Amino acid sequence: MTADPVSAVFAALADPTRRAILARLASGEATVNELAEPFPISVQAISKHLGVLERAGLIVRTREAQWRRCRLDPTPLRTLAEWVDQYRRLWDERYDTLDDYLRDLKGTSHDRHQ
Amino acid sequence: MTADPVSAVFAALADPTRRAILARLASGEATVNELAEPFPISVQAISKHLGVLERAGLIVRTREAQWRRCRLDPTPLRTLAEWVDQYRRLWDERYDTLDDYLRDLKGTSHDRHQ
DNA sequence: GGTATATTCAACCCATCGGTTGATAATCCA
DNA sequence: TGGATTATCAACCGATGGGTTGAATATACC
Structure with missing residues (x-):
């Protein structure tokens, strides 16, 4: 819960996995499983990373059946x-x-x- | 010891105290004590912050008598x-x-x- | 030499982080 | 209804981060 938004954004970007996720999302939306596929870590770990990115305002997640589609928010x-x-x-x-x-x-x- | 340089820079900037130190250094060099003065934390804590900034390549420190003068490196x-x-x-x-x-x-x- | 000043080193504390595994919830489909 | 798929929740673990206090080091000054 890093209070100020700027710190949250910098902290979110300080992880190479999260930056790779953003790079992937720059070329279009994706589901959690699609995002997790290239990485050697568990889907749960990716889900946590997405939580960090979402709290930093860098992505938005919309639910759609049993999928959560992730979209990059460049603001x-x-x-x-x-x-x-x-x-x-x-x-x-x-x-x-x-x-x-x-x-x-x-x-x-x-x-x-x- | 965040391996890659980009992560190190983002991590260094994720702390408001360190960003304030950089802002101060943008207007000219300063010693550790001068940098520590505005903050309610110990000089040792500031010294640690300076170590982080230095390892990220954001500042360089030159010794000069018993002072360490800090300069911002914008690279x-x-x-x-x-x-x-x-x-x-x-x-x-x-x-x-x-x-x-x-x-x-x-x-x-x-x-x-x- | 002895003291004051500037800075770092070392050990410690507690919170957070990135990862794990296991269980749970939600939704589709046969 | 029941099984498969998708994703999150929960509890845990070891490492790191930001802070502390206390000691050590380096330099100037008297």
């Missing part, structure tokens, strides 16, 4: 991209000063800061 | 931004198809801000 990834972008000026040589960076952010059409 | 954040960008097409309504996305990526290289 937290968008938030993450914005978080990382705070530091872009530090590695992007195009920005010599913080002012330049902020001015550019403001002018950009991407409206990362609704 | 892993750059890697992270690229990782998240894999999923950009999923939330960015500008891209209707994967083809559009790939064509755009190819055309602009990494400079989305030109």
Whole structure:
């Protein structure tokens, strides 16, 4: 129960199995068994991973007969991209000063800061 | 000892204290005591956090008399931004198809801000 | 040399995490 | 109805994580 959402998203992404699940879901929905198939661990373990991803808001699960279909929700990834972008000026040589960076952010059409 | 570097970076960023330390370091170098000052936890705990950040490659520490000066290294954040960008097409309504996305990526290289 | 300061090391505590196995619930199908 | 399939729940286990306190190390200053 990591309180804040940002921490929950980072923690969810800190596991390679969960990142692989997300990568799989990026190309379309899937059931729990389909997601578990490539991995050498139990379906229950995958089910737990899906719980973590769901609590982080990275996936949504819809029930459909005896299947639970999983779909990727990219919203937290968008938030993450914005978080990382705070530091872009530090590695992007195009920005010599913080002012330049902020001015550019403001002018950009991407409206990362609704 | 999370083996792969990506997991180490995500895990390092999953803690709010460590993210606050990074935010502080974004505005300039600092010593361990300076970094510890705003937090209600012991200096030893901060020292541990710095170890995690250092192993993730997010900071570098240089010794200087009895002080260890910490500096932020944005390289892993750059890697992270690229990782998240894999999923950009999923939330960015500008891209209707994967083809559009790939064509755009190819055309602009990494400079989305030109 | 002796003391104060800055930082890390070491041992410990408790909660959480990733995994297991076994049981349970829900749904389809013959 | 009853069996097969899909998925979760529950209890457990060993490892890791974030915190503590206390001791050790390294350096500057008097």
